[in-house]
Amino acid sequence: MRFKVPLQRLMCHSVQREVALLNPAVQCHLPLVIPLRTKKRYFIPKTDDAKKHTIDLEALSRAAGVVTQQEYMERAINISCTAGIFDPYVPPEGDARLSKLSKEGIKQRTEQLRQSAASQLAQIREHDPKFNTKEFPSRAMEIFVEAHNSLAQFNKEKLHKLVTERCYPDMVRGNRYKTIHWKFVESLESPRVVHARCPDMVSKGNLYGQVTLRIHYKQIVAVYDRFGRLMLGDENEPRDVLEYVVFERHLKNPYGCWRLHGKIIPDWAPPKDPIMKTVMIPGPQLKPWEEFKSHNNEVSKSEGV
Template sequence: MAAPMTRLRAPFQRLMCHCFQREQALLDPAVQCHLPSLILLRTKKRYYVPKTDDAKKHTVDYEARARAAGIVVQQEYMERAINIACTAGIFDPYIPPEGDARLSKLSKEGLKQRTEQLKQSAASQLAIRKIREHDPKFSTKEFPDRALEIFIEAQTALAQFNKERLHKLVTERCYPDMVRGNRYKTIRWQFLESLEPPRVVHARCPDMVSKGNLYGQVTLRMHYKQTVAIYDRFGRLMLGDENEPRDALEYVVFERHLKNPYGTWRLHGKIIPSWAPPKDPIIKTLMIPGPQLKPWEEFNSHEHEKSTAKAV
């Protein structure tokens, strides 16, 4: 039994000795210098990806070539400017009754108008409550007097071309409508008296952009007497007369950004009813055509017949 056991131990001892020698060789620094530094590992199998056509890189920038050639390319702006200081229009505009300031309240038609106004005042009362939540000083009795002062100051600033003052009294939506076409004109305006005390006839409290961003719009009925005259750049009268007072019935809309703690009531627009009489035509300054002379001819006033301009 001893002989077979010694035969089995000899190969086992040789194997253990061989493993021990390999471990010593790995720990020896001289042997480590000869070991390969690159170890191959199996990576993910990659499939063949065809080359893409770089068509986008070779596209021609025609705008850049046009600018280099000296051609001016008009830039297009697709976005639209939004102003949150005021709304873009009048929400649910007031519809003035036909024959206002002409029919007496005691007549049959006047009583019908009065009943219709009472029916429409329900929505206005709800809007006034919302306005009072953000503006506790608002009152339908005191507001008309303050609004009349704003209206007079705005018209006076327009006649004097005081742009800084006008921006504080009117909204950004109303300013272009008041200033448009007045560059070379002279305006003479004067407020004389109120024929009827101004009163609140309509109120709305809409929101814009987001819920809770409230704006207060109050329509004021104003019946007053004024004098207005507009002169062109040559000093000739175009419209109205400074010495002739005229009655004016207007429905003016005032607006305030209620969420802005520093917001104020400003002139926002006017409501022109469909039954309003047409405006007076503007008296235009026309040039009377003279004779067509050649370069070597001289003008003779005696031979030329004076022609009158035709009415437009």
């Protein structure tokens, strides 16, 4: 059913709209849209309100008296080597300086026999049948020389195979901006085994073999700083060195091998030579329009550098 709207009524409504648009009182209430350039706003992700309303089940179970599993802070450890030297060898005072026929020399020899008698060579031979106190010093000496040559050349891959994870940081610490020259000259005395221990770590039966080797040899060492200036030693002057070097092997590992583990420095050892450090001589304070003249820059002897 259709309804007919009179034409006069439609014309009346259109006239009323036009009159309303021309009325200034009506125009002031019309919304004005003015485009403005605002600051660029980056996307800000919405916060996850769901986390605020989560229920801590562990706290509720703890309040209810339910025993929960304790969390442990785990730290990775390395079982391929030990963290130190167990029962270190005590070098006799005056070693390599006393005659074996003197009273002090006989006392020194007796102390060496006492310490070696308490060693645990039998357990090492049980896990390493090739170990022999007569043949081991020559093998250990080759490891010692190769390790120091790799350190001078900074061959990291080869050095990791020759030294333990405990010894590696001690050898490379502070050598980043230095140049090292090292050379093995000759052995003054044949190296020999003076001490052996077989400790366990982590669990009983996880055995490690530690053998102390006495090495008396002659070497050439020179250390240069990053400017090429000599800090320690001399390339043209070989020096006599007496060291007590500890080698270690993980006996329970069938693929383990003997590696350099550390050195024993006795209390009576003489102090090391001081390091010659490179210092900067302060020059004159120049103004922006002045120039530096070398013949005028003389440092008096009374002033300390």
